[in-house]
Amino acid sequence: MKNFTVLRNIQSFIGHFRYNYSMQRSRVSTIKNLDTGSVPGNVILIGMMGAGKTTIGKLLASQIGKTFVDTDHEIQERTGVRIPVIFEIEGETGFRKRETEVLREIVQLQNIVLATGGGAILRPENRALLRQHGTVVYLCAPVSELQRRTRLDKNRPLLQTGNLHARLQELYTQRDPIYRQTAHIIIDSGRQGVRVLVQKLIQKLLQFKPERTEHPPRQPSPNKESE
Ligand SMILES: Nc1ncnc2c1ncn2[C@@H]1O[C@H](COP(=O)(O)OP(=O)(O)OP(=O)(O)O)[C@@H](O)[C@H]1O
Numbered sequence: 001m002k003n004f005t006v007l008r009n010i011q012s013f014i015g016h017f018r019y020n021y022s023m024q025r026s027r028v029s030t031i032k033n034l035d036t037g038s039v040p041g042n043v044i045l046i047g048m049m050g051a052g053k054t055t056i057g058k059l060l061a062s063q064i065g066k067t068f069v070d071t072d073h074e075i076q077e078r079t080g081v082r083i084p085v086i087f088e089i090e091g092e093t094g095f096r097k098r099e100t101e102v103l104r105e106i107v108q109l110q111n112i113v114l115a116t117g118g119g120a121i122l123r124p125e126n127r128a129l130l131r132q133h134g135t136v137v138y139l140c141a142p143v144s145e146l147q148r149r150t151r152l153d154k155n156r157p158l159l160q161t162g163n164l165h166a167r168l169q170e171l172y173t174q175r176d177p178i179y180r181q182t183a184h185i186i187i188d189s190g191r192q193g194v195r196v197l198v199q200k201l202i203q204k205l206l207q208f209k210p211e212r213t214e215h216p217p218r219q220p221s222p223n224k225e226s227e
């Protein structure tokens with residue numbers, strides 16, 4: 001019965017999301033002619049839970065004049081429920097399907113800073129989408145710091161475990177190579193404060209030179225710039 005009610009909520013909020021989403025699209029189209037600074041195209045943040053994708057993404061977007069979008073937030077808006085409820089009803093597989101659907105749409109937007117979910121890079125289709133539609137930045141932080149930042153959070157279902165450090169270590173070992181392969185730029189987000197980090201990231205983005213042979217207008221090169 002509880003599941004049925006939640007599923008009805010999911011359906012009823014789809015219409016609500018479509019409205020929000022079309023509003024967001026029109027906001028994007030109204031800002032796209034403004035001077036958005038010299039960082040071209042979309043900036044896409046990837047990395048582990050707690051790496052700072054949402055936190056850094058918001059500040060970065062405001063500093064370089066782009067629209068901030070967060071896939072986790074969009075999924076919650078569409079369904080009308082929090083991520084743990086989606087995991088509870090549909091499992092991780094259901095959540096991943098929703099994540100891909102949302103990503104396919106969001107990457108079509110222009111001039112955005114996109115904070116992805118920590119597991120968004122797990123599907124090859126998603127990795128290709130991200131690389132084709134923006135400069136992909138891996139925010140890299142050590143497990144001890146990720147643990148410190150996420151230990152009180154109840155909204156990350158994969159971290160609701162008796163041994164948080166072991167769980168994060170397991171995910172890190174599995175994902176770190178994938179984040180590195182997917183990224184155009186890698187930056188340490190573990191040891192520096194948010195403002196300093198955003199300034200350094202802007203410098204890296206400004207220095208980044210996409211290859212001309214890649215997808216126009218700003219398809220980035222496979223060369224990584226690591227700190
Ligand atoms: N550079 C930083 N220095 C210190 N604290 C940070 C830094 N970046 C983020 N934090 C803190 O870490 C916590 C998690 O950050 P955030 O929610 O941005 O991570 P996330 O990468 O978006 O995680 P998720 O994948 O689960 O969405 C927040 O409390 C935030 O304030």
Ligand SMILES: O=C(O)C1=C[C@@H](O)[C@@H](O)[C@H](O)C1
Nearest residue numbers: 049072083117118119156157
């Ligand atoms: O790392 C992950 O797999 C996840 C990270 C969060 O951003 C959410 O997307 C969800 O909790 C799964």
Ligand SMILES: [Mg+2]
Nearest residue numbers: 053054072115
């Ligand atoms: Mg986030």
